[in-house]
Amino acid sequence: MAENMSVVINVNGAGRAVSVEPRKTLADAIREDLGLTGTHLGCEHGVCGACTILLDGEVVRSCLMLAVQADGAEITTIEGIADGDDLHPMQSAFSEYHGLQCGFCTPGMILAGIDVVSRNPDPSPQEIREEMGGNICRCTGYQKIVESVQAAAAVMSAEGGSA
């Protein structure tokens, strides 16, 4: 076993120190060391999008990074987007428009959706489908996810692009 390394990550606005083996993926560190189990792991090789987080504001696959690579970075997980009990508009829209069934893909979908809207405040259904093609859902058939992202986009633009 290689020696543990200490890493400081700014997670959802708070600095957290963890001690991890270099081979530990960021996704595993988020779940096991930071205790934030909202980040889900489906494929663990980059194809399903369930583990999507924001790294310094950009969407990435947390299963394809090592935790040691996030030293000094700022990450946002699904736990970090609500304001206390006030859900993020993307979360509210998924709830209201039935953008989820089992919920396994949902954390990744919501972060990917926020990313799409942050770059394109008024995405068309086609644009949402193309941009979110990297996130797989086995339940909904996607229609309701697309509707949720569109509805959230309208709210987010009205609020002035809150992320």
Place this chain on the structure above:
Amino acid sequence: MKPAVFDYSAPESIAEALDLLAEHGSGAKVLAGGQSLVPMLNFRLARPAHLIDVNGVDSLSYISANGSLRIGAMTRLTAIGESGDVAGAHPVIPAAVAQIGHRAIRNRGTIGGSVAHNDPAAELPAVLMALDAEVTARSVDGERVIGMQDLIEDRLFETTLGDTELLTEIRIPAAAAGSTFGFQEFARRHGDFALAGVAAVITTDGSTITQAALGAFGGTHATRLPTAEAALVGAETGDAAFAAAGAGAAADFPATSDVHGTAEYRSHLINVLTVRALNDAAGQAGGGNG
């Protein structure tokens, strides 16, 4: 824990990275964007004893358009796809980058990683071949400049880079005045690796084609399409020449069968995609690409 045990170093300069490569040689792997290597680590298909993470080497990340276009190996695909300098110099590059995986993949994946990994279905090795690009490789013993053809030969998932060499830069000569391009690929799903694809860059003198460079991917390895190019140079743009080039492309293409499609199907695809790409390129002629 998914990956097997490895030692980890994160050099901050090229010199430090080269020293580590010299020290660890074939037991070491360079970690760039990790979008191909980390899946292989997670599956334990790759079990390097030592990982040299070059994400902290800032001097490997740049785009410089001054005569030739120079792109540092660690430049992320998103940055390349969004660069006005790249689009101005070689608009075929952003057209190809847009087809690579998804945003989350492009935010981490790098041009150097894409070239060094040399997946036969990857867009960039074939596109860079068509653009006559060269790469710079450095080691503690010095620097080499290698043409894309010599880097890839007919290899897949490896290149002619040595174990102790670091790919540092991709250099692409300026486009011929008035050249236009077409880029076409076919994938089952947007963002998936393509079953076949082609980049075509042509230059015309009025209606006669004076230069043609075609690079194809999705076969057993990235390749130029010399029979298709020969069918184009000296010919008038139009259906006859493009059909001949399509047939030439199918003859040149190293098609292979797998679960996603047969070799026959892929050869047919490359024929059709070549004709489409050439029509796209011809459609831009006159309008110019700046």
